[in-house]
Amino acid sequence: MARTARTKERFASSLIVVGSAILITVVLAALFAPLLSSWGPEEIDPAASLAAPGGAHLLGTDLNGMDVWSRVLYAARLDLGVAVASVALAVVAGSLIGLVAGYRGGLLDDALMRVLDIFQAFPTFILALAVAALLGGGVANLIAVVALVNAPAYARLVRAEVRAIRDLPFVEAARTSGSSTWSVLWRHVLPNSLTPVRVIAPLNCGWAMLTLAGLSFLGLGIPTPEAEWGAMISLGAGDVVAGRWWTSVPPGLCLLICVLGFSLLGEGLQERADSKRR
Amino acid sequence: MTLLAIEDLSVVIHGRGRQVAALSGVTLSVGSGEVVGLVGESGGGKSMVARSIVGLLPGGSQASGHVFFDGSDVLAMGRAELESFRGRGAAICFQNPRGALSPTRTVGRQLVDRLLTHQKLSPDQAREVAAELFESVGIRSPKRRLAAYPHELSGGMAQRVMISLATGCAPGLLIADEPTTGLDVTLTREILARFRQAADAEGRGVLLISHDLASIAEVCDRVVVLYAGTVVETGPVARVLTEPAHPYTRALLRSVPDLDGRPVAVTPGSMPLLREAPGSCPFAQRCTDSSERCTAERPMARLITGEWSTACFHPKTGSLAERVHGLDDIAHARHLEQAEYPLRIGEAPSGEPSGEIEAPGKAATTGGAPYRTEVVDAREVLRVEDAHVVYGSRFGGGGHHALRGVGLSVAAGETLGVVGESGCGKSTLARLMLGLQAPTRGRVEVAGRDLAKVRGAELRRLRTRVQLVFQDPIGSLSPRRTVADAIGEPLRAAGVPAAEREARVRAALERMELDASILERRPHELSGGQAQRVGIARALVGEPDLIVFDEPTSALDVTVQAQILKVIAEVTSDPSRGAVFISHDLATVRGFCDRVVVLYLGRIVEEGPVESVFGDPRHPYTRALLSSAPSLGRGFAGAGVTLTRDLEETDAARGCALAPRCPFSVPACAEREQELRDHGGSRVACHRAADIPGLIELIER
Numbered sequence: 001m002a003r004t005a006r007t008k009e010r011f012a013s014s015l016i017v018v019g020s021a022i023l024i025t026v027v028l029a030a031l032f033a034p035l036l037s038s039w040g041p042e043e044i045d046p047a048a049s050l051a052a053p054g055g056a057h058l059l060g061t062d063l064n065g066m067d068v069w070s071r072v073l074y075a076a077r078l079d080l081g082v083a084v085a086s087v088a089l090a091v092v093a094g095s096l097i098g099l100v101a102g103y104r105g106g107l108l109d110d111a112l113m114r115v116l117d118i119f120q121a122f123p124t125f126i127l128a129l130a131v132a133a134l135l136g137g138g139v140a141n142l143i144a145v146v147a148l149v150n151a152p153a154y155a156r157l158v159r160a161e162v163r164a165i166r167d168l169p170f171v172e173a174a175r176t177s178g179s180s181t182w183s184v185l186w187r188h189v190l191p192n193s194l195t196p197v198r199v200i201a202p203l204n205c206g207w208a209m210l211t212l213a214g215l216s217f218l219g220l221g222i223p224t225p226e227a228e229w230g231a232m233i234s235l236g237a238g239d240v241v242a243g244r245w246w247t248s249v250p251p252g253l254c255l256l257i258c259v260l261g262f263s264l265l266g267e268g269l270q271e272r273a274d275s276k277r278r
Numbered sequence: 279m280t281l282l283a284i285e286d287l288s289v290v291i292h293g294r295g296r297q298v299a300a301l302s303g304v305t306l307s308v309g310s311g312e313v314v315g316l317v318g319e320s321g322g323g324k325s326m327v328a329r330s331i332v333g334l335l336p337g338g339s340q341a342s343g344h345v346f347f348d349g350s351d352v353l354a355m356g357r358a359e360l361e362s363f364r365g366r367g368a369a370i371c372f373q374n375p376r377g378a379l380s381p382t383r384t385v386g387r388q389l390v391d392r393l394l395t396h397q398k399l400s401p402d403q404a405r406e407v408a409a410e411l412f413e414s415v416g417i418r419s420p421k422r423r424l425a426a427y428p429h430e431l432s433g434g435m436a437q438r439v440m441i442s443l444a445t446g447c448a449p450g451l452l453i454a455d456e457p458t459t460g461l462d463v464t465l466t467r468e469i470l471a472r473f474r475q476a477a478d479a480e481g482r483g484v485l486l487i488s489h490d491l492a493s494i495a496e497v498c499d500r501v502v503v504l505y506a507g508t509v510v511e512t513g514p515v516a517r518v519l520t521e522p523a524h525p526y527t528r529a530l531l532r533s534v535p536d537l538d539g540r541p542v543a544v545t546p547g548s549m550p551l552l553r554e555a556p557g558s559c560p561f562a563q564r565c566t567d568s569s570e571r572c573t574a575e576r577p578m579a580r581l582i583t584g585e586w587s588t589a590c591f592h593p594k595t596g597s598l599a600e601r602v603h604g605l606d607d608i609a610h611a612r613h614l615e616q617a618e619y620p621l622r623i624g625e626a627p628s629g630e631p632s633g634e635i636e637a638p639g640k641a642a643t644t645g646g647a648p649y650r651t652e653v654v655d656a657r658e659v660l661r662v663e664d665a666h667v668v669y670g671s672r673f674g675g676g677g678h679h680a681l682r683g684v685g686l687s688v689a690a691g692e693t694l695g696v697v698g699e700s701g702c703g704k705s706t707l708a709r710l711m712l713g714l715q716a717p718t719r720g721r722v723e724v725a726g727r728d729l730a731k732v733r734g735a736e737l738r739r740l741r742t743r744v745q746l747v748f749q750d751p752i753g754s755l756s757p758r759r760t761v762a763d764a765i766g767e768p769l770r771a772a773g774v775p776a777a778e779r780e781a782r783v784r785a786a787l788e789r790m791e792l793d794a795s796i797l798e799r800r801p802h803e804l805s806g807g808q809a810q811r812v813g814i815a816r817a818l819v820g821e822p823d824l825i826v827f828d829e830p831t832s833a834l835d836v837t838v839q840a841q842i843l844k845v846i847a848e849v850t851s852d853p854s855r856g857a858v859f860i861s862h863d864l865a866t867v868r869g870f871c872d873r874v875v876v877l878y879l880g881r882i883v884e885e886g887p888v889e890s891v892f893g894d895p896r897h898p899y900t901r902a903l904l905s906s907a908p909s910l911g912r913g914f915a916g917a918g919v920t921l922t923r924d925l926e927e928t929d930a931a932r933g934c935a936l937a938p939r940c941p942f943s944v945p946a947c948a949e950r951e952q953e954l955r956d957h958g959g960s961r962v963a964c965h966r967a968a969d970i971p972g973l974i975e976l977i978e979r
Contacts, residue, residue, distance in 0.1 A: 168753060169748045169749075169750050169753045169754035170753060170754050170755055170756045170757070171756075172709075172712075172714055172746070172748075172754075173746070173748065173754045173755070173756075173764075173767075173813075173816070174756065174767060175714065175741070176712050176713075176714065176741055176742075176744070176745060176746050177742065177745075177767040177768040177771050177816070177820075178738040178739060178741050178742035178768055178771040178772060178820075179738070179767065179770075179771040180735075180738065180771070183771065187756070187759070188756045188759070191756075191758045192756070192757055192758060
């Protein structure tokens with residue numbers, strides 16, 4: 001048993017290492033995009049539209065004559081940024097709701113949970129679609145939309161943890177020390193109820209990225225001249241039939257690699273949390 | 279006839295980057311019809327012995343030596359052999375019976391399944407046998423209980439089911455791993471008697487594992503004392519418990535407070551966690567008699583007489599009682615003077631021999647009675663008036679009535695003991711005193727102010743006047759905060775500046791005899807004893823008016839418990855502060871309380887000065903508690919009372935709560951509520967209190 005626990009732990013560590021390595025590579029590529037490509041992301045090469053890979057354009061150009069390689073690199077900034085920012089926002093908002101609902105309980109808890117029920121009653125993507133259509137595109141709006149659809153899950157997660165923790169002796173000890181409710185929540189309850197959030201958040205970044213790309217693919221996300229993977233796939237989707245794979249496959253692969261990286265990292269963290277619990 | 283013979287058993291567990299020598303050369307035996315007690319503190323290797331016998335060693339462990347059962351070596355058995363051996367050869371009763379029963383199947387089904395696995399029975403026959411088994415372990419209406427799920431059973435009932443599961447397939451050897459931990463004293467007796475019965479009537483061998491010598495002493499024939507994975511002493515129970523030869527056995531026995539109020543000795547230090555088999559005496563560092571030889575080589579078991587042997591180079595002789603009273607071996611006593619303190623000082627109740635003779639030299643160092651405090655100014659720090667607490671169910675209706683009209687008060691300098699069995703409302707009372715729980719009816723006053731009438735910052739300030747020391751020392755510390763943070767919390771909340779805070783935290787730490795290096799550690803890096811000292815330091819640091827100790831030592835090992843009790847005795851002796859000491863253990867309460875309150879099902883049944891409640895109990899329940907409490911000393915001197923039924927079988931909606939279980943109850947008892955009335959120095963809630971002594975005499979005759 002101890003042996004299997006140890007192999008499990010080693011497995012978890014390797015997942016974390018591989019996942020982080022992928023993500024770090026993508027981040028570096030996004031940061032050093034200007035050094036890695038000679039074209040700007042929105043720079044049009046009038047001489048080449050739908051040029052095949054090779055020559056002046058490493059991965060060819062798209063319909064508008066923009067360099068695919070360069071766009072793929074620059075898009076990583078936007079996609080990663082929106083994914084991480086939206087998850088961070090979801091974690092903060094969700095945790096706060098969960099903290100208050102779980103600690104106070106009673107009517108407030110019931111009310112908050114019913115509101116969350118309404119949000120969770122819709123399939124995530126449909127909800128995102130509806131809200132995005134309502135708010136319109138743009139980076140800030142997209143972050144808000146993706147955060148909104150993810151926050152209820154965090155609220156529930158944190159609420160469950162808080163409910164288990166709030167009556168433990170150390171919380172009562174803090175209360176009898178004369179600490180104010182916020183101080184008890186902030187210093188004792190919250191730090192001890194975020195463990196599952198730490199595991200779920202990386203996994204969630206992957207999903208957030210897919211949601212963002214999906215919205216853009218459908219034309220509800222980032223408007224075209226700006227480089228974004230989902231929008232690029234959308235633009236190039238028709239070209240595949242004509243044998244011009246280079247406009248849509250590279251952004252698709254990038255998306256796949258990023259989601260894979262987040263998933264591996266999340267899985268690894270989960271495995272490690274499980275083996276520690278035992 | 280020898281049933282089980284363990285020879286030179288060593289178990290090493292290889293963990294992540296470290297190894298632990300769980301057992302090092304353990305040799306012991308159990309015969310048919312014999313009850314052997316395996317005792318020692320946690321980490322001593324008790325459970326590892328049990329696991330070795332049934333071949334359930336944890337992964338990554340290496341065992342050497344032999345475990346002969348009926349002549350065949352368990353350690354060499356293959357899987358199939360082992361499976362038939364478990365259950366039929368040796369069966370084990372686990373510490374946590376409800377955890378060991380499968381929650382989704384009825385207990386009857388689990389028992390029948392086990393019977394069918396190991397015996398050739400038809401399902402109908404098996405059900406018959408199961409009902410008989412339930413009856414034999416004292417489960418009333420067994421047919422009905424067979425259909426119960428584990429969560430529907432009380433702790434005592436679940437342990438009985440466990441015993442029936444273990445005995446069901448007629449194993450030759452029964453192993454019970456701490457079978458009565460968490461059970462009340464009145465139940466403990468009854469459960470232990472079942473094991474004695476299994477040995478006497480059915481001829482089985484029984485290995486009874488416990489950290490509590492006092493409770494198993496009565497049913498054992500022999501005891502084996504483990505320390506750090508080694509057997510330090512083994513022999514007939516009568517000899518080992520009265521004139522132990524090994525210094526550890528002596529320390530262990532003297533660490534336990536007793537009902538007779540004898541002094542408790544404190545042994546500093548704690549059990550080492552060994553990485554490899556010891557090359558010296560593992561107890562040497564804590565032993566007052568250790569010589570160079572003790573640290574140079576490991577003592578092997580040496581025979582004293584017959585079956586009695588000990589692993590010590592200089593075994594002790596003579597009765598433990600005499601040594602405790604310091605009548606012999608003065609040099610030894612002087613050696614201990616720092617560590618020894620009388621837990622009970624004051625007048626002995628009449629008719630009982632004085633139990634508080636101090637060790638020589640003690641009087642000179644401390645001068646008189648330091649722990650029993652005179653109440654000089656009777657400033658009241660806490661008053662509870664007619665408090666009721668009802669835990670309502672969420673869906674309305676019913677609800678659990680945890681407290682039913684409790685009234686008490688604590689003055690500065692006074693220590694009030696609160697005793698009772700589980701479910702009597704002790705913890706609710708503690709929460710009430712701290713303002714963590716509001717009374718459904720009645721009032722709680724702290725420092726003269728009604729807790730219900732203040733709000734916000736004022737309430738928080740008032741709350742800091744009462745501090746709680748928790749039962750679970752590690753669980754009461756925030757897992758992600760350092761010790762410095764934990765102790766400083768009350769000061770931080772009160773707005774004390776950081777520099778002063780640090781100085782006061784250090785002072786509190788010093789008072790608890792803890793090293794400052796502990797400040798940056800987190801709770802999981804502390805031992806139970808250290809964590810409890812931190813808990814007491816946190817309670818003390820804000821200079822409260824009242825400290826409530828809620829079973830502060832019940833989660834600790836015996837020798838550590840004695841250390842903590844000493845600290846508590848010092849803390850409660852402060853005349854400016856009141857204290858409440860809540861415990862299920864009467865002996866501990868007797869140690870340093872001035873007054874005692876006995877709770878039963880949310881009511882106070884008896885209240886009075888320690889001497890009169892313990893020396894001359896008036897309520898039948900108090901008497902039943904006292905007479906069933908385990909004791910290694912003289913115990914309770916008076917006549918006992920045996921309650922007739924288990925708590926969970928009774929329903930006391932009206933009248934005296936004890937009436938359904940009380941051997942003296944008359945119809946009038948069930949008709950009206952009993953109020954506390956004066957009887958001698960105490961107050962008793964029993965209308966027959968005056969007649970009880972006469973009635974007991976009648977029964978005894």
